[in-house]
Amino acid sequence: MPIRSGAEYIESLRKRKLKVYYLGQLIENPVDHPVIRPSINAVAETYDLANREPELGSAHSSLIGKKVNRFLHITESAEDVVLQNKMQRRLGQLTGTCFQRCVGMDALNSLYSVTYEIDEKYKTEYHKRFIDFVRYVQEENLVIGGAMTDPKGDRSVSPSKQIDPDLFLHVVKKTDEGIVIRGAKAHQTGCINSHWLIFMPTQRLEPGEEDYAVSCAVPVDAPGLTYIYGRQACDTRIVDGGEIDAGNSMYSGQEALIVVEDVFVPWKYVFMCGEIEFVPILVDRFTAYHRRSYVCKTGVGDVLIGAAALVADYNGVGDKSHIKEKLVEMAHLNETIYGTGIASSFLSYKTKAGNWQCDSMLANVCKHNVTRFPYEIARLAQDLAGGIVVTLPSEKDLRNPETGHLLRKFFATKENVDPEDRMRIIRLIENMTIGRNAVGYLTESLHGAGSPQAQRIVISRLMQIEEKKKLAKRLAKIKDLEEQVKKATAKIT
Numbered sequence: 001m002p003i004r005s006g007a008e009y010i011e012s013l014r015k016r017k018l019k020v021y022y023l024g025q026l027i028e029n030p031v032d033h034p035v036i037r038p039s040i041n042a043v044a045e046t047y048d049l050a051n052r053e054p055e056l057g058s059a060h061s062s063l064i065g066k067k068v069n070r071f072l073h074i075t076e077s078a079e080d081v082v083l084q085n086k087m088q089r090r091l092g093q094l095t096g097t098c099f100q101r102c103v104g105m106d107a108l109n110s111l112y113s114v115t116y117e118i119d120e121k122y123k124t125e126y127h128k129r130f131i132d133f134v135r136y137v138q139e140e141n142l143v144i145g146g147a148m149t150d151p152k153g154d155r156s157v158s159p160s161k162q163i164d165p166d167l168f169l170h171v172v173k174k175t176d177e178g179i180v181i182r183g184a185k186a187h188q189t190g191c192i193n194s195h196w197l198i199f200m201p202t203q204r205l206e207p208g209e210e211d212y213a214v215s216c217a218v219p220v221d222a223p224g225l226t227y228i229y230g231r232q233a234c235d236t237r238i239v240d241g242g243e244i245d246a247g248n249s250m251y252s253g254q255e256a257l258i259v260v261e262d263v264f265v266p267w268k269y270v271f272m273c274g275e276i277e278f279v280p281i282l283v284d285r286f287t288a289y290h291r292r293s294y295v296c297k298t299g300v301g302d303v304l305i306g307a308a309a310l311v312a313d314y315n316g317v318g319d320k321s322h323i324k325e326k327l328v329e330m331a332h333l334n335e336t337i338y339g340t341g342i343a344s345s346f347l348s349y350k351t352k353a354g355n356w357q358c359d360s361m362l363a364n365v366c367k368h369n370v371t372r373f374p375y376e377i378a379r380l381a382q383d384l385a386g387g388i389v390v391t392l393p394s395e396k397d398l399r400n401p402e403t404g405h406l407l408r409k410f411f412a413t414k415e416n417v418d419p420e421d422r423m424r425i426i427r428l429i430e431n432m433t434i435g436r437n438a439v440g441y442l443t444e445s446l447h448g449a450g451s452p453q454a455q456r457i458v459i460s461r462l463m464q465i466e467e468k469k470k471l472a473k474r475l476a477k478i479k480d481l482e483e484q485v486k487k488a489t490a491k492i493t
């Protein structure tokens with residue numbers, strides 16, 4: 001029976017037997033844990049959106065001949081890739097945080113084309129296995145967590161030269177039935193809220209490192225998997241601070257360390273095993289897909305711009321020209337991110353396998369913008385909100401009869417503005433710029449889908465500097481040096 005709604009999705013998570021640690025304790029029931037639950041709510045929105053706005057949240061899959069959640073769809077046109085971005089912006093607006101499902105979507109779409117090309121070269125059967133897996137997850141409407149980033153150890157040496165071979169996920173045993181893998185994946189978005197994980201290698205490998213070239217799917221509760229939950233700024237506000245202090249009590253993101261201790265994977269779920277030359281191709285396609293997925297942050301930016309405008313209204317300065325200027329600057333930065341991401345999707349090309357792959361240059365420019373512009377947008381939001389973002393007393397003080405009336409008296413601004421509403425919007429700005437959801441809006445924007453230098457490397461590879469020099473030379477009427485040398489040599493001989 002497929003999952004049909006956010007509520008059914010939340011119920012489906014209860015059937016799993018996960019080993020999750022948070023704050024030094026084994027968490028028996030992550031689904032109802034107050035700190036974890038907001039991140040589950042964010043994923044649940046991806047199900048409800050598919051029901052509420054099916055043209056955005058779902059798509060027709062030729063693989064099973066049915067409508068499927070767009071996060072599980074293998075793109076069949078450039079428009080499908082564009083619609084992913086539109087859906088991501090919408091979900092960012094609805095949740096104000098990371099809704100965690102894009103990594104799986106991007107893994108499915110990049111592996112679809114890469115498994116096809118491996119089979120073409122080696123006559124393997126990865127693509128067929130992969131399609132069987134996609135059909136299954138589409139039929140059941142499951143959440144797929146994509147897991148790429150290894151802990152990486154000493155960054156100056158390759159996986160096989162690390163002090164500990166487990167610093168990169170690798171195959172430790174192969175049998176007729178399958179493979180056994182060991183290692184870890186770090187900073188894994190939404191892994192505890194998923195049904196299946198897809199592991200992928202993280203970087204280019206050298207000959208002799210074939211055991212590290214492994215991609216496969218594993219149920220989240222496979223024996224040998226342990227999750228250690230990432231601590232987020234102000235994460236316990238929801239427990240000890242109440243609804244207002246949490247800022248966004250409904251939604252949050254999630255990252256965890258996945259430890260993989262000799263996990264057995266049957267061959268039917270193995271999609272790459274040893275083909276090192278396809279590792280950079282997979283990494284390039286996945287990261288291109290995922291880097292333009294970061295238009296999610298423009299939806300979050302929409303919320304923050306709205307919050308900044310509201311706080312200015314509450315303070316009585318919403319119509320002042322310098323306030324409007326700052327809001328325009330925030331919108332300009334936000335739309336610049338969106339423009340590059342969606343342009344990358346519009347420029348998608350058809351792969352040999354038949355699905356569509358976004359433009360790599362613009363995807364990397366999009367993500368590079370995301371490493372910078374949200375910080376400036378957040379700075380401007382704090383500028384408009386004022387110092388009270390970091391000095392506001394707690395909800396408990398507001399509820400205390402001894403102090404509540406004092407807060408209402410001294411945090412009043414003008415007629416028709418409830419001081420409690422002012423506190424709520426200030427807490428939301430705190431949440432998004434230094435609190436729990438700043439994890440996703442700022443630092444995860446910096447490092448997620450690769451740190452800034454990773455994008456600069458791709459941009460430098462794709463920027464065609466020699467072609468650009470030729471363009472300049474032509475207009476300046478500078479003759480090509482090689483041509484001049486040739487002519488001079490011809491004269492001598």
Ligand code: SF4
Nearest residue numbers: 098099100102293296
């Ligand atoms: Fe999706 Fe954005 Fe979260 Fe990545 S950071 S999973 S792109 S919502």
Ligand code: FE
Nearest residue numbers: 189444448449
């Ligand atoms: Fe991410």
